[in-house]
Amino acid sequence: MTFKSFNPPQRILMGPGPSDVSARVLSALSRPTIGHLDPLFINMMDEVKTLLQYAFQTKNEFTIALSAPGSAGMEACFVNLVEAGDKVIVCRNGVFGERMIENVTRIGAEAIVVDSPWGRAVEIDKVAAALNDHPDAKFLAFVHAETSTGAVSDAQALCKLAQEHECLTIVDAVTSLGGIELKVDEWGIDAIYSGTQKCMSCVPGISPISFSPKAVEVVQNRKTKIQSWFLDQTLVMGYWSGKGKRSYHHTAPVNSLYALHEALIMLHDEGLENSWARHREQHEVLAKGLKELGIEFIVPKEERLPQLNAIYIPDGADDAKVRNYLLEHYNLEIGAGLGAFAGKAWRIGLMGHGAKSENVALCLSALKDALNQ
Numbered sequence: 001m002t003f004k005s006f007n008p009p010q011r012i013l014m015g016p017g018p019s020d021v022s023a024r025v026l027s028a029l030s031r032p033t034i035g036h037l038d039p040l041f042i043n044m045m046d047e048v049k050t051l052l053q054y055a056f057q058t059k060n061e062f063t064i065a066l067s068a069p070g071s072a073g074m075e076a077c078f079v080n081l082v083e084a085g086d087k088v089i090v091c092r093n094g095v096f097g098e099r100m101i102e103n104v105t106r107i108g109a110e111a112i113v114v115d116s117p118w119g120r121a122v123e124i125d126k127v128a129a130a131l132n133d134h135p136d137a138k139f140l141a142f143v144h145a146e147t148s149t150g151a152v153s154d155a156q157a158l159c160k161l162a163q164e165h166e167c168l169t170i171v172d173a174v175t176s177l178g179g180i181e182l183k184v185d186e187w188g189i190d191a192i193y194s195g196t197q198k199c200m201s202c203v204p205g206i207s208p209i210s211f212s213p214k215a216v217e218v219v220q221n222r223k224t225k226i227q228s229w230f231l232d233q234t235l236v237m238g239y240w241s242g243k244g245k246r247s248y249h250h251t252a253p254v255n256s257l258y259a260l261h262e263a264l265i266m267l268h269d270e271g272l273e274n275s276w277a278r279h280r281e282q283h284e285v286l287a288k289g290l291k292e293l294g295i296e297f298i299v300p301k302e303e304r305l306p307q308l309n310a311i312y313i314p315d316g317a318d319d320a321k322v323r324n325y326l327l328e329h330y331n332l333e334i335g336a337g338l339g340a341f342a343g344k345a346w347r348i349g350l351m352g353h354g355a356k357s358e359n360v361a362l363c364l365s366a367l368k369d370a371l372n373q
């Protein structure tokens with residue numbers, strides 16, 4: 001048997017992630033691998049940390065790139081902060097809120113679930129009521145940008161509520177980081193995780209996370225040992241900490257971190273506010289074009305994510321056939337519906353490098369063609 005090298009086609013990725021990775025980031029990825037404890041590499045890691053602090057808008061000392069995908073970032077936040085028996089208020093308005101509940105219950109903690117309709121923002125009043133009903137709740141967890149439905153929640157208002165009840169916040173920013181306004185310090189977020197393959201337009205497999213000093217204190221004052229050795233951030237803190245000596249914890253994904261470093265420089269050069277504005281502008285052009293095609297959004301206008309456009313599949317269109325047609329004829333990938341929206345929705349991503357007019361124009365004309373077929 002012989003095997004050939006794998007040569008994927010050049011797709012245009014307009015789904016829920018991964019998003020298109022720029023040539024500049026891909027080229028960083030292919031630079032020579034060096035040791036992960038090489039002083040030059042450690043310098044670069046320090047820059048990654050500083051650039052992540054910029055992206056998150058935080059001064060949190062504990063801001064790192066976890067060597068695993070966004071789901072591991074989620075798990076890291078929960079297993080480090082939450083202990084068995086703790087009460088956690090979890091907002092569920094899509095697939096990722098559901099996963100948060102799973103994380104809480106596996107720890108042996110109690111999840112107080114606040115349900116909001118799929119395709120809508122988390123309902124603030126319901127969260128306020130849950131906080132009133134459960135004064136002993138220690139954490140409030142929610143998804144800022146629900147990629148499964150395309151809805152954004154008011155993270156700032158939710159954090160304010162949590163603070164009024166002396167609850168720490170755990171926030172999923174996998175799809176929001178770099179794509180919409182996100183201000184960790186100003187809003188008072190305590191633990192946050194993201195992913196590299198959405199609006200950062202980097203390769204998948206890394207999860208930027210950041211803990212506030214208060215969150216770090218909670219982690220350091222736990223009564224019980226953190227159940228996961230790999231995700232135990234008290235061990236990783238030494239690996240990523242300050243200028244001093246690094247101790248070996250695990251081997252960092254060296255080349256992927258080159259890529260993240262490059263992607264973060266690009267975000268820094270563009271400027272966060274400009275990146276947010278670009279996502280918004282491209283979304284508006286796309287929304288206008290979709291309207292002309294008679295396609296309806298799932299999420300009401302003021303709760304829509306610019307980077308993830310969830311739309312109803314038009315009557316008479318075959319979900320899989322259309323998506324396959326786009327892939328075959330245009331090398332264009334859009335996302336299928338997830339969870340409650342499986343078979344009912346498409347998800348068009350305008351993430352990071354992919355949020356540009358060429359992509360919007362291509363997507364609209366390809367979709368029009370596919371629907372005519």
Ligand SMILES: *Cc1c(COP(=O)(O)O)cnc(C)c1O
Pocket residue numbers: 017069070071072074096143145146147148172173174175195204205
């Ligand atoms: C993609 C995503 C995740 C999971 O990230 P992975 O890198 O796929 O593990 C978590 N939360 C949200 C909101 C996401 O969009």
